[in-house]
Amino acid sequence: MGQTITEKIFSEHVGKAVYAGEIIRCNIDMVIGNDITTPISIKAFEDSGATKLANPDGFSIVLDHFIPAKDIASANQARISRDFAKKHNLKNFFDEKDMGIEHALLPEKGLVVPGDVIIGADSHTCTHGALGAFSTGMGSTDLAFAMVTGGNWFKVPESIKVVLSGKPGKYTTGKDIILEIIRMIGVDGALYRTLEFTGSTIEHLTMDDRFSMCNMAIEAGAKSGIVAYDETTEAFLSDKNLARTPKIHHSDADASYVQILEIDVANLEPVIAYPFLPSNGHSVSQAVSDKIKIDQAFIGSCTNGRLSDLQVAAEILKGKRVHPDVRLIVTPGTQMILREANKLGYIDIIVDAGGVVSNPTCGACLGGYMGILGDNEVAVSTTNRNFVGRMGSRSSKVYLANSAVAAISAINGYISDPR
Secondary structure (H helix, E strand, O other), X not given: OOOOHHHHHHHHHHOOOOOOOOEEEEEOOEEEEEOOOHHHHHHHHHHXXXXXXXXXXXXXXXXXXXXXXXXXXXXXXXXXXXXXXXXXXXXXXXXXXXXXXXXXXXXXXXXXXXXXXEEEOOHHHHHHHHHOOEEEEOOHHHHHHHHHHOEEEEEXXXXXXXXXXXXXXXXXXXXXXXXXXXXXXXXXXXXXXXXXXXXXXXXXXXXXXXXXXXXXXXHHOOOXXXXXXXXXXXXXXOOOOOOOOOOOOOOOOOOOOOEEEEEEHHXXXXXXXXXXXXXXXXEXXXXXXXXXXXOEEEEOHHHHOOHXXXXXXXXXXXXXXXXXXXXXXXXXXXXXXXXHHHHOOHHHHHHHOOOEXXXXXXXXXXXXXXOOEOOOOEEEEOOXXXXXXXXXXXXXXXXXXXXXHHHHHHHXXXXXXXX
16 A cells, blocks of 8 residues: 555654554654743653653754843743753754754754654744655643653644646745645645645745745644655755755655645736635735735745745845835844845845844744734734734734735835736
8 A cells, every 4th residue: 555755754763654544653853942832841851850851962942932032031931941951961952143943944954854753842843844854843741752752642644635737937936835725725624634745846846935835734734744855855955964864755656645636836826815814815916906005024934034035025125115104024034044145135135125134033923022013003924824913913914925025015015916
């Protein structure tokens, strides 16, 4: 009986063939914590009586949500992780000195590898499936169990095969593809399933596109998103000092899928998710006709804070000015992305246009800091969620879009079409 890539990854880890629906105990290659969730895991770890991490090289802490600390509470919260990392001589600890948003930083560092099983106490841990790994979010106590034992229990998920065909247009990106999928199936359409992205379109998608698609698999309720290893993956990893040897898996031709979705990407416009759900998708043409005035444009987050996002923003902003009624906030995903964007001139272009560039942080995305929306304000944002109050006031509104849409909208003062 044929297997999906997800079934093969779990089979390799447990040493026997397993299939969707089976409950298994599985070793974990990388456990990821951040400044919000890790203190809970640390308390549970210490309350258990454990004194040593089961797999210290397979545990990463990334302080990224409220760093540099925004207030006394966040400073004290971060101190818990810092003290734990020092006590256990943690190799993979990332603070202000080498900071980044966790789901952009760890692939950059070579700490997530094709064929891995990865968990993190953050729902967007599914981002790393873009590298051909099984990667999913879990709770803080689940992380603590993995810290103590080196593994955890999983129900092998069923898979939905997403068949993408055609070459995307210039300003149609991975963000638009995943927003279209979520529009089609809803926020619970892939509940506890893997979204496996396949088809002829994949060869046209950059790693950044793939990270965006897998990142937002959770917004369809999915347990994970995944793209099989190919030449694009190989090129991305070629300059990385990988933590482990990659294990390459591909789905069998006769693998079993619970559903197959087919999308003609060649005819897909940029997609805008209206408030207050990622599934409330509309074409950019519709958004233009609706004349949606904005107060803020945000480009960043673990979904769209990569170099290509800053590149397209700079291309659109060059020689232009941000609308006087709009605030443009740009957050690179990592310090390395920031430095590279600076070398290439993107940062100067953004600042010259009237944008502000922040340190790498998740702050604006979750309405924590560095870009909070006030009462009744409207934002176009490259983040992944637009729930009520997600980026600030409960009366604010967030429209999700790709980076090109955000940049041109910042110039015009209304949600606009970059094409």
